[in-house]
Amino acid sequence: MCGIFGYVSKNKTRAIPVILDGLKRLEYRGYDSSGIAAVVSGRILCKKKSGRIHEVEKILNNTWDSQAAIGHTRWATHGAPTDRNAHPHFDCSKKIYLVHNGIIENFRELKDRLLKRGHKFQSDTDTEVVAHLVEDFAKNEGVSFEEAVRLALKSIVGTYAFVFIHADHPGKIIVARNSSPLLVGFTDNEKYVASDASAVLPYTRKVVYLQDGEFAILTHNDFRIATLDRKAVLRNEERIEWSEDMVRKNNFPHFMLKEIFEEPEAVSNAIRGRLVLKDGLAKLGGLELVQNDLRKINRLILTACGTAYLAALVGEYMLEEYSGIPVETEYASELRYKKHNLDLKTALLAVSQSGETADTLGALKEIKRKGLLTLGVVNSIGSSIARETKAGVYNHAGPEIGVASTKAFVSQVAVMALLTLFLGRQRDMSLNTGRKISDELTKIPDKIKSILAGAKQIKKIADKYYKYENFLYLGRKYNYPVALEGALKLKEISYIHAEGYGAGEMKHGPIAMIDKDFPSVVIAPSDGMYGKVVNNIQEIKARGGKVIVVATKGNKEIAKIADDVIYIPETIEMLTPMLSVVPLHLFAYYVGVLRGNDVDKPRNLAKSVTVE
Numbered sequence: 001m002c003g004i005f006g007y008v009s010k011n012k013t014r015a016i017p018v019i020l021d022g023l024k025r026l027e028y029r030g031y032d033s034s035g036i037a038a039v040v041s042g043r044i045l046c047k048k049k050s051g052r053i054h055e056v057e058k059i060l061n062n063t064w065d066s067q068a069a070i071g072h073t074r075w076a077t078h079g080a081p082t083d084r085n086a087h088p089h090f091d092c093s094k095k096i097y098l099v100h101n102g103i104i105e106n107f108r109e110l111k112d113r114l115l116k117r118g119h120k121f122q123s124d125t126d127t128e129v130v131a132h133l134v135e136d137f138a139k140n141e142g143v144s145f146e147e148a149v150r151l152a153l154k155s156i157v158g159t160y161a162f163v164f165i166h167a168d169h170p171g172k173i174i175v176a177r178n179s180s181p182l183l184v185g186f187t188d189n190e191k192y193v194a195s196d197a198s199a200v201l202p203y204t205r206k207v208v209y210l211q212d213g214e215f216a217i218l219t220h221n222d223f224r225i226a227t228l229d230r231k232a233v234l235r236n237e238e239r240i241e242w243s244e245d246m247v248r249k250n251n252f253p254h255f256m257l258k259e260i261f262e263e264p265e266a267v268s269n270a271i272r273g274r275l276v277l278k279d280g281l282a283k284l285g286g287l288e289l290v291q292n293d294l295r296k297i298n299r300l301i302l303t304a305c306g307t308a309y310l311a312a313l314v315g316e317y318m319l320e321e322y323s324g325i326p327v328e329t330e331y332a333s334e335l336r337y338k339k340h341n342l343d344l345k346t347a348l349l350a351v352s353q354s355g356e357t358a359d360t361l362g363a364l365k366e367i368k369r370k371g372l373l374t375l376g377v378v379n380s381i382g383s384s385i386a387r388e389t390k391a392g393v394y395n396h397a398g399p400e401i402g403v404a405s406t407k408a409f410v411s412q413v414a415v416m417a418l419l420t421l422f423l424g425r426q427r428d429m430s431l432n433t434g435r436k437i438s439d440e441l442t443k444i445p446d447k448i449k450s451i452l453a454g455a456k457q458i459k460k461i462a463d464k465y466y467k468y469e470n471f472l473y474l475g476r477k478y479n480y481p482v483a484l485e486g487a488l489k490l491k492e493i494s495y496i497h498a499e500g501y502g503a504g505e506m507k508h509g510p511i512a513m514i515d516k517d518f519p520s521v522v523i524a525p526s527d528g529m530y531g532k533v534v535n536n537i538q539e540i541k542a543r544g545g546k547v548i549v550v551a552t553k554g555n556k557e558i559a560k561i562a563d564d565v566i567y568i569p570e571t572i573e574m575l576t577p578m579l580s581v582v583p584l585h586l587f588a589y590y591v592g593v594l595r596g597n598d599v600d601k602p603r604n605l606a607k608s609v610t611v612e
């Protein structure tokens, strides 16, 4: 949510192309407006515009010679997505420019104070106060640029990742972080700052992650990190393991389609080296440290947002059925404000692709403060949630660039299955059950591939249905969260109204909506719930509704009732979500494309929601 990028180098010719490239890579984090500012011959030049990055590119002068520059791509919070609210923002003297990702909670109070002191504001944003605050400290306290930034940061309440430049300091940028992601990438003669690793990947693999309450001063050949209390921080560099190819579309028209086609690999990567088939065990290195603590827990709370929440909900069904631990799943946005009557035998597990979602991080910190064991299932290595939890499991799904989460969902569900094995086999799960689950898990990637091989048929179904304005998604037990995920994906990408329900709930209300213009997508694999779900299909048909059914290969009967059938291979009930979700992801993708939408950057959304 909001992408920020900074660059400082010895070479004056690279700043603008590097910032532009970085912003394009970060655009999935927000695309309401964008802007670039650079120190050029003792003053700062800035171009910013509402809309996508190409709008700013059109008005940018690529011949600016600059050592230090900053860029921003915005997801609007305070202030409409207009040109004047676009970042970078600046002070009265137009010497201090900054970009920001986060929210300044005490901005009204600060703004009132600064207005009384004669500062003139150009935008409606919370961010702009910080530029004036730095100016005010520098002028009235007579302190250096660095010290003025430090004092300003100490006055702020809220979340932020900042990059500052100053007209009088052409070879320097200052960065700071509190609860919004920020990393510094570096080579000997260049320093990069970005909201996430994918943006610096073409330039360097060496990075340092800033932590909350830290700021850093960067020049082309040096960087110093310190806390806001001026304590120097020594941090080891880390290496990004992702390759350039992983953040390219390659031959796919959209990242979303590429990522759906990476679903088999996402599952393979999640389970690789983690199953001991002959013993029916999962070996999770990240949980070794807390193995004994986990034996003692008597309650597990799963928390997440959006699609990650739905993967956690699948996990709840798995864990309750096989691990013997009572499990509940809560939206992180609710959990952080709810009283839970927790005891120290409860553990919390946060699930997040980005590892930066503000609500999930907030809930995690709140529960951690109460002294409970905290665990994570996270895709982004080194992210805030990964660092904040005591132990956890990485998904290894690779970077997910499409704003709508797809491959992360299947990989999160695969990790949930691993956790079920891990915790279940610590308790009552038999060797045979452990073997059966682990053996079936290894077959999932090929089974997903066989569904993807039928993508053309799903495209044909999308052709038939894309003009409808309402959809109902139904599933039961393990496939109830999948119904919710199918509906969520369709809403996000196609802007069609879609509701997901537990199939059993249909008769308690949603059935009232059914008519010939309100089709349903029903997940009806041949499992323990099949008979009940078929009854629901009959009830819809009896009311003139059209039905697309996701059914198990070999079920010929269903074709007699359904309008359209998409077949998935057979597997054990708890693993079906990894298969049944694949056609729903494809269906949402094709419908979105047919409706002419930008499926990789759907309106009003942004990847990684780092504000509350």
Ligand code: F6R
Pocket: 305, 306, 307, 308, 309, 351, 352, 353, 354, 355, 356, 357, 360, 403, 404, 405, 406, 488, 489, 492, 608, 609
């Ligand atoms: C839906 C989607 C969002 C995210 C949610 C959590 O397609 O992408 O609902 O799943 O914002 O994000 P992470 O997993 O990064 O915490």
